[in-house]
Amino acid sequence: MMMFGACIFMFSVAGKADVHAASTVNQAKTINVNKMYKGSLANKKEILYKVILTEPGNVTLSIKRNAKTSFEGHIQNSKGYIYTFVYTKRQDDTSGFDEVQVGLPKGTYYVRINNSGGQGSKADYQFSTKYTKSQYYEKESNDKVATANAINLNATYKGVISHSDDRDYFRFVVPQNGNVTLNMKQKRDTIWRGSIQDRSNKKLAELNSNENGSLTTYMKKGTYYFVMENYDDSVDVPYEFTISDRTSSLKASQINVTNNTGKADSVKVSSLKKGDVVTVYDVKSKGNVIAKTTAKGTSVSFKVSQLGKKTGKVYVTVMKSPLRESDRVAQTFKGETSPSVKTSQVKVTNHKGKADTVVISSLAKGDVVKIYKAKSKGSMLVKGTAKGKKLTLSIKQLGKKSGKVYVTVTKSGQQESGRVAVSYKKEK
Template sequence: MVKKIVFSFILLQVVFGVSVTLASWEAEPNNTIQQANPISANGEYSGVISSSSDVDFFGFTVNEPGNLTISMPNNVDSSWYITLYNSSGAQLNWTYTDRGQFVSGDKKDEIGLSPGTYYISVGNSYNAINIPYIFKLKFDKKGLFEQEPNDSVQTATPFSLNNEYRGNLNSSADEDYYRFSLNEPGNITMSMPNDPNSAWYIYLYNSSGKELTYFNTKRGQFVTGSTSDEIGLPAGTYYIRVSDSYDASKKPYLLNIQFEQSRFYEQELNNTTQDATVIDINYRYQGVINTSNDTDFYRFDVDSPGSYTISIPNNEEVSWGLTIWDQHGDIIDAFTTERGSFISNVSSKRVGLKKGTYYLQVGHPYGSNPSKIPYSFAIEHQQFNDMNVNYWAYNEIAFLESKGIIKGYSNGTFRPGNQVTRSQAATMISRALGLSLNNVTNPGYRDVSTDFHSYREIAAVTNAGIFPKNATFRPNDNLTRAEMAAVLVKAYNLTGTYDGAITDVRDPELLKHVQALAGNGITNIYSDNTFRPNNDVTRAQFSAFFSRILDESFRD
């Protein structure tokens, strides 16, 4: 036996050109899982198959999730198979080395693993008896990986959204499942890099096992980039299945899922009136037709009878068909968006609606297939005559108006470009916080008399410590960005950090306020790293800042 080991050392050095230590050599008997040689998940290990029935087992434990790479040198004349098992003896992966006149290098395979104990077996695939072998394990804990076994919904790998996971289909029949949960409604975008030689299927299911959408990556000599798909979802638990579309086994893939929290997306499944996504008037929503059989339903209530306008941007390549139904299943109206080279920007339809519940259906018109192309629409009952739903801050303004925080003017205008005065800011903040206006303590401003139209609101926010108490309040002065930062941070006790540079704010207290707003996604720092604290704030800008504080779905 000693002679055999010594001879094997010499032969191993001749065949593979490597140096071997006694600690890395197999120790017989190790022909079963129960007899497996203990090894580390990082290292090189050697042995020899002594007969056609001989199999060598090795066992190792990983304490954290990660990615295991198994490599073994190819050989001109011989071939070995390498099998990976979990602690229950279930086979997770199987491969064999290459042989032939022109082979070189190593055969490599990788697989994501969860914490646990695993076993590797090495056996004779072709003419490998009494030929020493060497294999190497490398376990990478950095990054995010699938965790085998994840071949079913029950064993799905948890997926942390807004990240990229690496996985590997171990055979053409292998499937990888991932699980994620949404606490709020929003939009997810799934993407996977294309490959010239391989392609993958990606399916999305809800917790009931209903397929919501699917797509497959592209392949071919000239493909680049990634294939992606997006879909609006309600809160809940979801599953993704990755499978082989074309020659994708043993080839690592990258799965990226991004999530944007927002109530302004469709919420699949919404293919019937019973499952319709509930929407509000005067907001813009986004959806996507996922397949040729998909159709999207939305439900909305009309409280004020009158004229309503449904608008949807046109697309050169495709068109959408829109139908308005009443609650009794009768069609109120229908239209199709434009497509082609000389189309207008938007298709719209004005309809008269009585008080009641209605449904908007978006789907495929005859002769067009808008699958996988996002659309957006709005149902507008004009609130202000100086802007429409396409205005950049319309949703934010409508949100504050619906809560009674901000109001328009008596002539039907909102004047979004006008500056906000300090008294107007005090009024809006007092409304939003629900501050009591009864028996307020007079803050003693020389320029705010008790009969001033915003006296009680100014007194309330001053007594609450939101505005500083000075000799004067300057109620008709425009609110600056610096003042806005201070009052909003104090009103809502905001804290946060911002790592980027802010070059034009030197006051430590103001800098703290600006960093809190920027760190929470409430304000943006300009591309030249300035905040421009002395600039006045417009009514539209203040509405945007305020809405982002009250509803995180408005944040970038």
């Protein structure tokens, strides 16, 4: 995004910073990102601010419009190198802002605001430098092979073409011989051109975003470059791209896991295409394959003898030939239903003149016991967690007459059991 000679007061010779630019950076006022600032300029004057980025990310320079004048704003380094610039529209509606984005590495930068033309003796300006920390945004300047941003496969990156001749270079490594897919964001009435090339600028693949959103090409192990450039109306429009040697991962919403009690468990994966290979693993990396199959339609279902009695996770991948297997996506499943208590485990005493008690025995430490007053729905009377094999719960008043309470137990990592009715006698 290199801009030489973009502003007369900045460059007298292309590639050489003007003395004025270098001398004024020491006087620049330091400002914070994501904060609005206001000021006033005399006609044809300018002001410089310093911005420090502690991490790389995306910076948006936003300047409010003024009905009496136009402002020029740009982001530069201490030597006067301009990364991007913006001009405000001069119009009666001054509620809007004009803005431009640029990706930058961590460092110190300067925002210069200039009154580029107007009627009044003073021009009131208002601006902000909005910042989003990100390792996945282009870092200017990256206009040639030598300054290409290093990127990872299978991650989405963003950037901006700042002018019609701008080219953004990215460097990536293909770890083994195989197919690689380039995906580019598509936007109506905007066309980016993306190409994959080697170090000698030989093009291996090229994609215009209006024609298709992706292309797949075979590549040998090695280092390559992706170049993004303007084709039609893409200047200052943020782009997105991904270079992958893997199939795109499933979404968790595509995976449904049922952990049954007393019968085989099931895993269903939907929104597939015929030929997709789906694999279910027991852990996030390495581990064992629980099940694997090739889709004959838009979904696949697996029967698994036992996922486990407690709440857990499975990890699912998909492979769309000729790409490699996707990353594993976790999906949580609920634990099995806890076994119900036996009536012989529960003793209910309906006291007269003091609180009633429910004693539950033959428990395990951590079991959660709940006492309800109805077979279904209804309110819970009391609950408690066992610290040993026995738990005693106190209820202020069950009633003077005989009746029933309904008891459940929830074991660690499992779901609540069904309610079991336990009778109690009337007060004595």
